[in-house]
Amino acid sequence: MSLIKNDKLKNLFVFLCGCVMAALMLEVFLSVYNPFGFRIKGNKVILYPYKRYVIQNKSIKGADSIIRRSNNSIGLRGMEPPKDLNLKDTLSIITVGGSTTECYYLSDGDTWPDMVYKFLSVSLKPLWLNNAGLDGQSTYGHLVMLEDYILKLKPKVVIFLIGINDVALGALNKSDKEIIRGNRGALKNIIDYCAVKSEICASIINMALHFKAKKFNAAHGALNLKLMPQRKVSSAKRGEILKEHEKYLPNYGKRLKKLIDLCRQNDMEPVFITQPSLYGKAIDPISGVDLGVLEIKNDFLNSRTENDILNSYNRITARMAEKNKVFLIDLADKMPKTSLFYYDPYHFNKKGAIKVAEIISGELCPFLADKFPGFVKSKCFK
């Protein structure tokens, strides 16, 4: 210390030592106990086996005030996997998707995958279904989830409800380069490395990503259609926005192809479901509000344009399904546009989850019965 003669320099050095000590303390604390429970660390998905959540909900109207949810021993929502874990003698299904699959604000038993299990298990036995949906996960995240977790489980069927987070992924990254693991650029690779090595870095990056998602209106939110300001967008402007976003679609298609190939190479049958939205060219029967002219505070300007963008992704999903002979459930087309089923533009409430499950199981049951006749115990109901 005596080597540093200048007092100011000495003080600065001591202050920096204090900062390092503080950072180390925070790092140790977050390594032992991270209260945020972030599920993303750099380029990896983190699951929390046996984690139980009791959520006191005050902000999301249309969801229960107390939400109780839990993860099983493999960190997914749903029943425990069979003991031998090879799932050979069981019709095993895993649902993969973003927040609309995870159903964060719905208690165990109320989510659409839970309901699909309930409906399907009448006709198909023995059936095992787990929910691997994670808030904010796009097809980029689904590929990571498949590689890191689902391939080890090898379920017979993987159901993907996809689209909405890819819309956000394209718009937020503003890059038409295909976003896949190992192809995110040098800077992102460094950031990913730091996030894997340090809890502080992972927390800061997750916070930044969260606020980015929030700015884009992708996260969960309360919906009050009557209080939302209106904004009309000319068809020329809408066409311009759609054209601008078109450049992200081919890479979305490529990621879908990768999902299909990865599933098929591992003897898992993929099923695609298109993402529905409350928004669009319709009048909400509950509030009487025009669902096509609501102002959206992101690049898409209003609800109709946002829905048109989502539909362009849904069309790619349908096209890829047709081209690769993947069973498709066009939920976007079949889900009624009514606020009775949603607590925000994309997330289903309890009634919505039941409706979604009715639509999905109604179409999925005959497909599964045909594909896996050995598990049929009674005729599928309509």
Added chain:
Amino acid sequence: MEFLKDIYGLIKERKKWWLMPVIIVLMLIAVLITLSGTSAIAPFIYTIF
């Protein structure tokens, strides 16, 4: 608040500014532990990935 003022006074008086980041981190940890008992920080898990 009085306690924080006292600590600030002590740091200023003794010129132990290096203690400042340590105290800020300790306060942050205390806030995180308190909030983790509620659902206030749960929505932060929404990240586009």
